[in-house]
Amino acid sequence: MREMASSLEPLNRWVDEVARLTRPDRIHWCDGSDAEYDSLVETMLGTGDLIALNPETNPRSYLHRSHPSDVARVEHLTFVCTPKEDDAGPNNHWMAPADAHAKIDALFDGAMSGRTMYVIPYCMGPIDSPIARCGVEITDSPYVVANMRIMTRMGTPALKRIEREGRFVRGLHSTGDLDPSRRFIMHFPDELSIKSIGSGYGGNALLGKKCHALRIASYQARQEGWLAEHMLIVGVENPKGEKHYIAAAFPSACGKTNLAMLIPTEGHRKDGWKIWTVGDDICWMTPGEDGRLWAINPEAGYFGVAPGTGPNTNPSALATLSHDAIFTNVALTADNRPWWEGLGEGEPVTDWQGRPYDKANGPAAHPNSRFTVSAKQCPSWAPEAEEARGVPLSAIVFGGRRPSLVPLVFEARDWAHGVLVGAAMGSETTAAATGAVGVLRRDSMAMKPFCGYNFADYFAHWLSFDQPGAHLPKIFHVNWFRKDGDGAFMWPGYGDNLRVLEWMIGRVEGTVPGLETPIGTVPAAGELNVRDLALRNGALSELLNVDIEGWRAELDHIGEYLDSFGERMPERLKAERKRVGDALVAAAVGMEKERAIG
Ligand SMILES: Nc1nc2c(ncn2[C@@H]2O[C@H](COP(=O)(O)OP(=O)(O)OP(=O)(O)O)[C@@H](O)[C@H]2O)c(=O)[nH]1
Ligand SMILES: O=C([O-])CC(=O)C(=O)O
Ligand SMILES: [Mn+2]
Numbered sequence: 001m002r003e004m005a006s007s008l009e010p011l012n013r014w015v016d017e018v019a020r021l022t023r024p025d026r027i028h029w030c031d032g033s034d035a036e037y038d039s040l041v042e043t044m045l046g047t048g049d050l051i052a053l054n055p056e057t058n059p060r061s062y063l064h065r066s067h068p069s070d071v072a073r074v075e076h077l078t079f080v081c082t083p084k085e086d087d088a089g090p091n092n093h094w095m096a097p098a099d100a101h102a103k104i105d106a107l108f109d110g111a112m113s114g115r116t117m118y119v120i121p122y123c124m125g126p127i128d129s130p131i132a133r134c135g136v137e138i139t140d141s142p143y144v145v146a147n148m149r150i151m152t153r154m155g156t157p158a159l160k161r162i163e164r165e166g167r168f169v170r171g172l173h174s175t176g177d178l179d180p181s182r183r184f185i186m187h188f189p190d191e192l193s194i195k196s197i198g199s200g201y202g203g204n205a206l207l208g209k210k211c212h213a214l215r216i217a218s219y220q221a222r223q224e225g226w227l228a229e230h231m232l233i234v235g236v237e238n239p240k241g242e243k244h245y246i247a248a249a250f251p252s253a254c255g256k257t258n259l260a261m262l263i264p265t266e267g268h269r270k271d272g273w274k275i276w277t278v279g280d281d282i283c284w285m286t287p288g289e290d291g292r293l294w295a296i297n298p299e300a301g302y303f304g305v306a307p308g309t310g311p312n313t314n315p316s317a318l319a320t321l322s323h324d325a326i327f328t329n330v331a332l333t334a335d336n337r338p339w340w341e342g343l344g345e346g347e348p349v350t351d352w353q354g355r356p357y358d359k360a361n362g363p364a365a366h367p368n369s370r371f372t373v374s375a376k377q378c379p380s381w382a383p384e385a386e387e388a389r390g391v392p393l394s395a396i397v398f399g400g401r402r403p404s405l406v407p408l409v410f411e412a413r414d415w416a417h418g419v420l421v422g423a424a425m426g427s428e429t430t431a432a433a434t435g436a437v438g439v440l441r442r443d444s445m446a447m448k449p450f451c452g453y454n455f456a457d458y459f460a461h462w463l464s465f466d467q468p469g470a471h472l473p474k475i476f477h478v479n480w481f482r483k484d485g486d487g488a489f490m491w492p493g494y495g496d497n498l499r500v501l502e503w504m505i506g507r508v509e510g511t512v513p514g515l516e517t518p519i520g521t522v523p524a525a526g527e528l529n530v531r532d533l534a535l536r537n538g539a540l541s542e543l544l545n546v547d548i549e550g551w552r553a554e555l556d557h558i559g560e561y562l563d564s565f566g567e568r569m570p571e572r573l574k575a576e577r578k579r580v581g582d583a584l585v586a587a588a589v590g591m592e593k594e595r596a597i598g
Contacts, residue, residue, distance in 0.1 A: 005029070008163045011136065015119055018138050018172055023110050024117035030145060032155015040142045049143055050326075054336040059323045063330065063338060064143055066201050067178045068353055071329055072368045073203040073210070073252075073433045075449050078185040080215065082453070089454025090565060091444075100186045104195045107182050111174040111197065115140040121159035121168075122152040124213050124284075124298035129388040131226075131286055131296050133217065134162045135169035137207045144173060144205050146326060150301040150372050152208045169193065169216055171207030175200040187211060189219035189452050202303055202328075202370060203432075213282045213298045215452035221284070222453060222461045230446040231283035232260035233295050233391065235276030235382050236501050243276065244505050247283045247295055247473070248397035249422065249446040252432030253368070255399070255480060255493070256280050257304040261316035261380055263495045267531050273498060276382035277316075277375070278391060280304065285393065291471040296390035299375070305432070306330050306369040310344040313494045317371075319379050326372040331357060331364035340365035367431035394508045399478040400427025400443060405550045406479040408491055408528075408543040409500045410520035411507055415466040417520070418475025420576040423459050424558040425477075442561050456568035463572055476504055477520070482543060490539050499529045517546040518583035548587050555581045 005012050006029075019027060030036060041062065044050035050062040080092040081100040088094040095103070118139050125132025137148060148154050162168045169192045176182055176198040183198030194211045196204055203210040217228035231247040238244070250256050260280040264273045279297025288294045302320070306327065309317045321338075331339040331348035339348045341363050348357040348364035357364050375381055384391050398421055400406075412418035422445040429439045433449060442448065444455055451458050465472060478500060480493040503523050506512030514521035522544050530540065559577055562569050 006159060006163060008166060010166070011162065011168070014170060015138065019117060021105065022108050022112035022117065022140070022174060024112035024115055024140065026116040027119065028116055029119045030121070030155055032149060032158070036155075037146060037149055040146050044142050044146070053327070053338060057335070057337050058325070061323060061325045061327065061338070063332065064326060064328045065352065065354055066329055069180055070178055070199050070201050071366050071434075072201065072431060073449065074180075074183060074185065074199065075433050075435070077180075077183050078449070080187050080189065080452055082189060086568070087453055087457075089456065091448060091451060091455040095186070097188055097191070100188070101195075104184050104186050104197060107176060107184070107197050108172065108174060108195070111176055112140045116142070118142070118145045120145060120148050120154055121162055122148055122154040122208050123158040123161055124152060124208055124217075125296045126386050126388050127153050127157050127161060129296060129390070131284055131388075131390060132298065133169070133212075133220075134158055134165065134167075135171055135208060135212050136162065137171040137173060139173040139205070141173070141175050141200050141205065143200060147206050147303070147372050148208060150326070150374050151206055151299055151303060153300055167192075169212050171196070171212060173197070173205055173207055175205070185211065187215045187452060189216055192216060206303065209282070209299070209303065210450055213284075214447070214450035217284065217298075217452075218447070218450070218458070219452035222457065226284065226286040227462070229283045229285065230281065230450050231396075232256040232280045233278035233283050233297055234260050234262070235278060235384065235391065236498075236505060237274040237276065238505060239272035244394040244508060245278065245295065245391040246395045246397060246501065246504070247285070247393050248399065249425075250399045251401075251427040251430070251443045251446045252449070253305050253430035254401055254427060254446070257302060257317065258314050258494060259497055261314055261320075261378060262498055263315055264498050265495050265532070268498050268502070273502070275380050275498070276384070277378050277380045278382045278385045286390070287465065287470065288389070288392065290392075291469050292392040293465070293473055294390040295393050296387075297375075297385055301372060301374045302378070303370055303372050306338075306340040306371055307363070307365055307367055308342040309340070310342045312344070313342065316378060316380055320373050320377045321371055324374065324377065327369070328372070329366040329369035340369055367437075393473040395476060395504050396473045397476045397478055397504070398422045398425050398445065399480070400425050400446070401430070401481040402426060402479045403428070403481060403483040405547060405554060406477070406482070407522055407546060408482070409476060409478045409503065410517070410522045410546075411504070411514065412475040412477070412520050415472050415475065416463060416572060416576050417580070419459060419462045420573055420580070421475060421477050421520070422462070423455075423562070423573060454565070454568060456565040456570065459573050460570040463570055474504070474508055484536070484539075490536070490543055492533070496533065499533070502529050503527060518548070518580060518587045519546055519551055522546065548584055548591060552581070552584045552588065555584060
């Protein structure tokens with residue numbers, strides 16, 4: 001049955017074991033070649049797994065429709081299976097490893113009969129990077145293979161590296177029967193293994209992405225002294241030609257892809273500002289010998305949110321998508337072009353489920369419809385994304401969807417405060433995961449669904465980077481999503497976000513004094529570049545205002561949240577919360593006195 005095998009016996013043994021359990025008709029070892037990709041596409045066009053798009057407007061591009069019940073990550077079915085429950089923490093669902101294996105192996109029994117089993121060796125990160133890590137995903141989904149080919153360095157070079165190193169993450173995936181009651185995503189960080197069944201969708205099925213590069217990698221990173229984060233990496237080139245690299249953690253569907261590919265405002269462009277895209281979703285950071293944090297993007301492609309991507313918001317993404325792209329759950333126009341809400345041209349005739357479009361059925365494209373495309377197709381793609389040692393970070397940014405209270409931008413006063421700011425992050429939920437949308441929840445460092453261990457230990461790990469000799473990035477918090485009384489966004493966002501990045505860079509270079517407040521430093525009057533910006537009267541001061549009373553209540557909530565992790569929560573973080581809380585009380589007392597005098 002074996003078409004090709006590896007020189008690494010443990011890999012062959014595992015593949016054999018999986019084949020005995022899942023009983024596929026055929027086994028195919030993926031080499032990652034163009035011919036292999038073309039033949040997979042051919043197969044999927046035949047089975048209807050892919051639909052060819054208009055070759056005139058979208059050459060070599062395809063639409064995939066997933067099962068209507070299988071359109072997003074499923075956090076309630078995602079488990080971290082550490083021997084001790086406490087090690088997974090209250091931030092994860094936990095199952096004892098033996099129980100988890102028994103439960104999921106029963107579902108894998110015979111799951112691939114009648115199907116082809118694909119063995120996908122892949123590398124997360126530049127193939128020659130010491131920071132990169134490898135894995136092998138076994139799957140029965142050709143759609144997964146095609147996506148992994150775009151999203152990772154997949155095939156023979158990865159297999160060679162795996163054979164040299166002897167160590168790899170084992171990911172087993174089957175779409176199973178797509179019944180949500182038989183859907184599980186299980187992680188065994190101690191065993192460097194992942195088992196996922198019953199979903200063909202994105203983060204549930206492309207195991208190199210969230211399962212490996214975040215959940216398993218974060219666990220390894222803690223043991224080995226680095227960080228695996230849900231962050232974009234963007235290079236900002238100033239008019240002097242100097243590049244600053246910024247990593248930013250925003251929760252799913254909260255603007256990472258858009259910030260990573262930002263198109264500068266007209267004024268910035270004329271002044272010579274440029275944006276370089278290193279990564280849009282995942283960032284692995286390692287302290288370098290120079291004390292700085294060096295970052296790589298472990299991925300090779302983008303699996304991005306389609307809705308909202310238009311000529312005014314993200315023309316870079318549109319250019320990236322103009323050829324060789326896979327679209328999942330978008331709508332179609334009459335001339336077979338992909339369509340989604342916010343695209344700004346064309347009209348949908350067929351919705352994401354393949355029905356004639358009827359607005360009574362809701363949006364034409366699923367709100368979590370996605371595109372898969374090679375990173376190199378992006379006009380702002382940074383060649384440094386291939387650098388083995390990565391890029392040095394000047395700043396780390398946290399942010400979420402906060403309709404009220406949280407200012408457009410503030411800076412943490414030091415690393416420990418920055419860790420608190422990241423830990424305290426809150427955001428409204430989005431369509432990237434199944435469940436209610438628009439509910440405010442804590443999503444520490446945008447890692448709530450992705451940290452492979454107890455958040456309390458994770459915060460302690462973050463704090464541990466603050467050591468003598470370290471030159472750590474400055475930490476900021478942003479909020480593009482403040483709303484006014486009418487429910488409209490107060491800040492234009494997208495390209496205009498460069499105004500905020502410019503202020504951050506001024507802070508990093510020490511050229512901008514800023515204004516200290518109890519929650520951190522905000523732009524002082526006149527510091528934010530608002531040239532040619534049309535904002536409603538008073539909006540800017542509202543966006544930069546620190547509402548002392550509102551923040552006191554927020555700090556109380558943050559305190560309750562930190563306490564919910566019990567004994568394991570580092571004292572340092574609680575002390576930091578108390579310091580900010582006390583500063584707010586002092587400010588409130590000061591304001592009270594001023595009122596009494598005035
Ligand atoms: N109002 C506003 N919306 C934004 C901004 N940036 C992004 N968005 C919208 O937020 C949604 C998701 O943005 P993405 O950049 O794809 O999100 P992401 O963080 O990369 O998401 P994941 O891939 O799920 O991790 C899209 O509909 C965007 O149009 C912004 O600055 N302002
Ligand atoms: O994993 C996915 O399906 C897509 C993604 O980036 C996220 O949800 O954050
Ligand atoms: Mn993501």
